[in-house]
Amino acid sequence: MVAFDEAFRRQLRELFVWRRDVRRFRPDPLPSGAMERLIEIACLSPSVGLSQPWRFVIVEDSARRSAVVEDFRACNADALHSYSGERAARYASLKLAGLEEAPGHLAVFADKTNDMGHRLGRATMPDTVEYSVAAAICCMWLAARADGMGLGWVSILNPARIHEVLEVPESWKFIGYLCVGYPQKEFDRPELERANWEYRRSAKEFTTRR
Numbered sequence: 421m422v423a424f425d426e427a428f429r430r431q432l433r434e435l436f437v438w439r440r441d442v443r444r445f446r447p448d449p450l451p452s453g454a455m456e457r458l459i460e461i462a463c464l465s466p467s468v469g470l471s472q473p474w475r476f477v478i479v480e481d482s483a484r485r486s487a488v489v490e491d492f493r494a495c496n497a498d499a500l501h502s503y504s505g506e507r508a509a510r511y512a513s514l515k516l517a518g519l520e521e522a523p524g525h526l527a528v529f530a531d532k533t534n535d536m537g538h539r540l541g542r543a544t545m546p547d548t549v550e551y552s553v554a555a556a557i558c559c560m561w562l563a564a565r566a567d568g569m570g571l572g573w574v575s576i577l578n579p580a581r582i583h584e585v586l587e588v589p590e591s592w593k594f595i596g597y598l599c600v601g602y603p604q605k606e607f608d609r610p611e612l613e614r615a616n617w618e619y620r621r622s623a624k625e626f627t628t629r630r
């Protein structure tokens with residue numbers, strides 16, 4: 421039996437508060453095995469029917485990394501065109517990925533055809549496969565912060581292009597592309613809040629009772 425005391429709970433809350441989506445990395449490389457340790461933590465996550473549908477691709481090849489950076493640039497330019505006026509100017513000023521600086525690149529997929537868990541829990545809600553992978557990324561996000569590292573989730577990408585660049589099976593659904601490294605600075609508020617794009621609301625605003 422493991423019991424968690426008040427001091428641990430306080431620290432854990434601090435971890436939630438100080439976890440950040442990181443886009444600004446120091447150039448320092450990751451220690452050997454750091455990415456593998458994060459993947460091990462991710463594999464402790466809950467998954468529908470214990471299906472463990474997560475698939476991780478550590479992207480090391482510089483040509484593939486450059487192709488991902490190019491895709492981000494194209495998708496981000498398209499996204500900018502969807503805004504106008506002051507909002508467009510504000511979008512253009514945001515830094516929305518640290519792909520060029522991050523020492524670690526990790527692409528995460530959900531294997532939709534995986535039969536582990538014998539389809540338990542998915543019959544009426546097939547998207548639970550993707551939810552499971554997103555839950556695993558959140559665990560990894562916290563684990564990275566606890567190790568003094570930072571993780572940035574990039575979704576401004578074309579999934580079909582990511583499939584092509586990484587040559588992964590058709591049945592894998594692209595969930596997220598993660599930049600991993602050491603943050604330039606630590607913050608207790610999201611970068612989008614500090615840039616006045618959006619702000620974090622109180623839990624009360626999202627809670628109702630029936």
Ligand SMILES: Cc1cc2c(cc1C)N(C[C@H](O)[C@H](O)[C@H](O)COP(=O)(O)O)c1[nH]c(=O)[nH]c(=O)c1N2
Pocket residue numbers: 439440441442443515516517573574575576609610611612
């Ligand atoms: C599914 C998904 C996808 C993305 C993100 C998150 C998630 C959950 N976030 C990060 C997001 O902007 C960030 O979590 C919020 O702004 C809150 O900031 P903190 O994570 O609390 O620092 C994100 N950030 C970014 O700069 N570029 C991106 O493409 C994405 N994509």
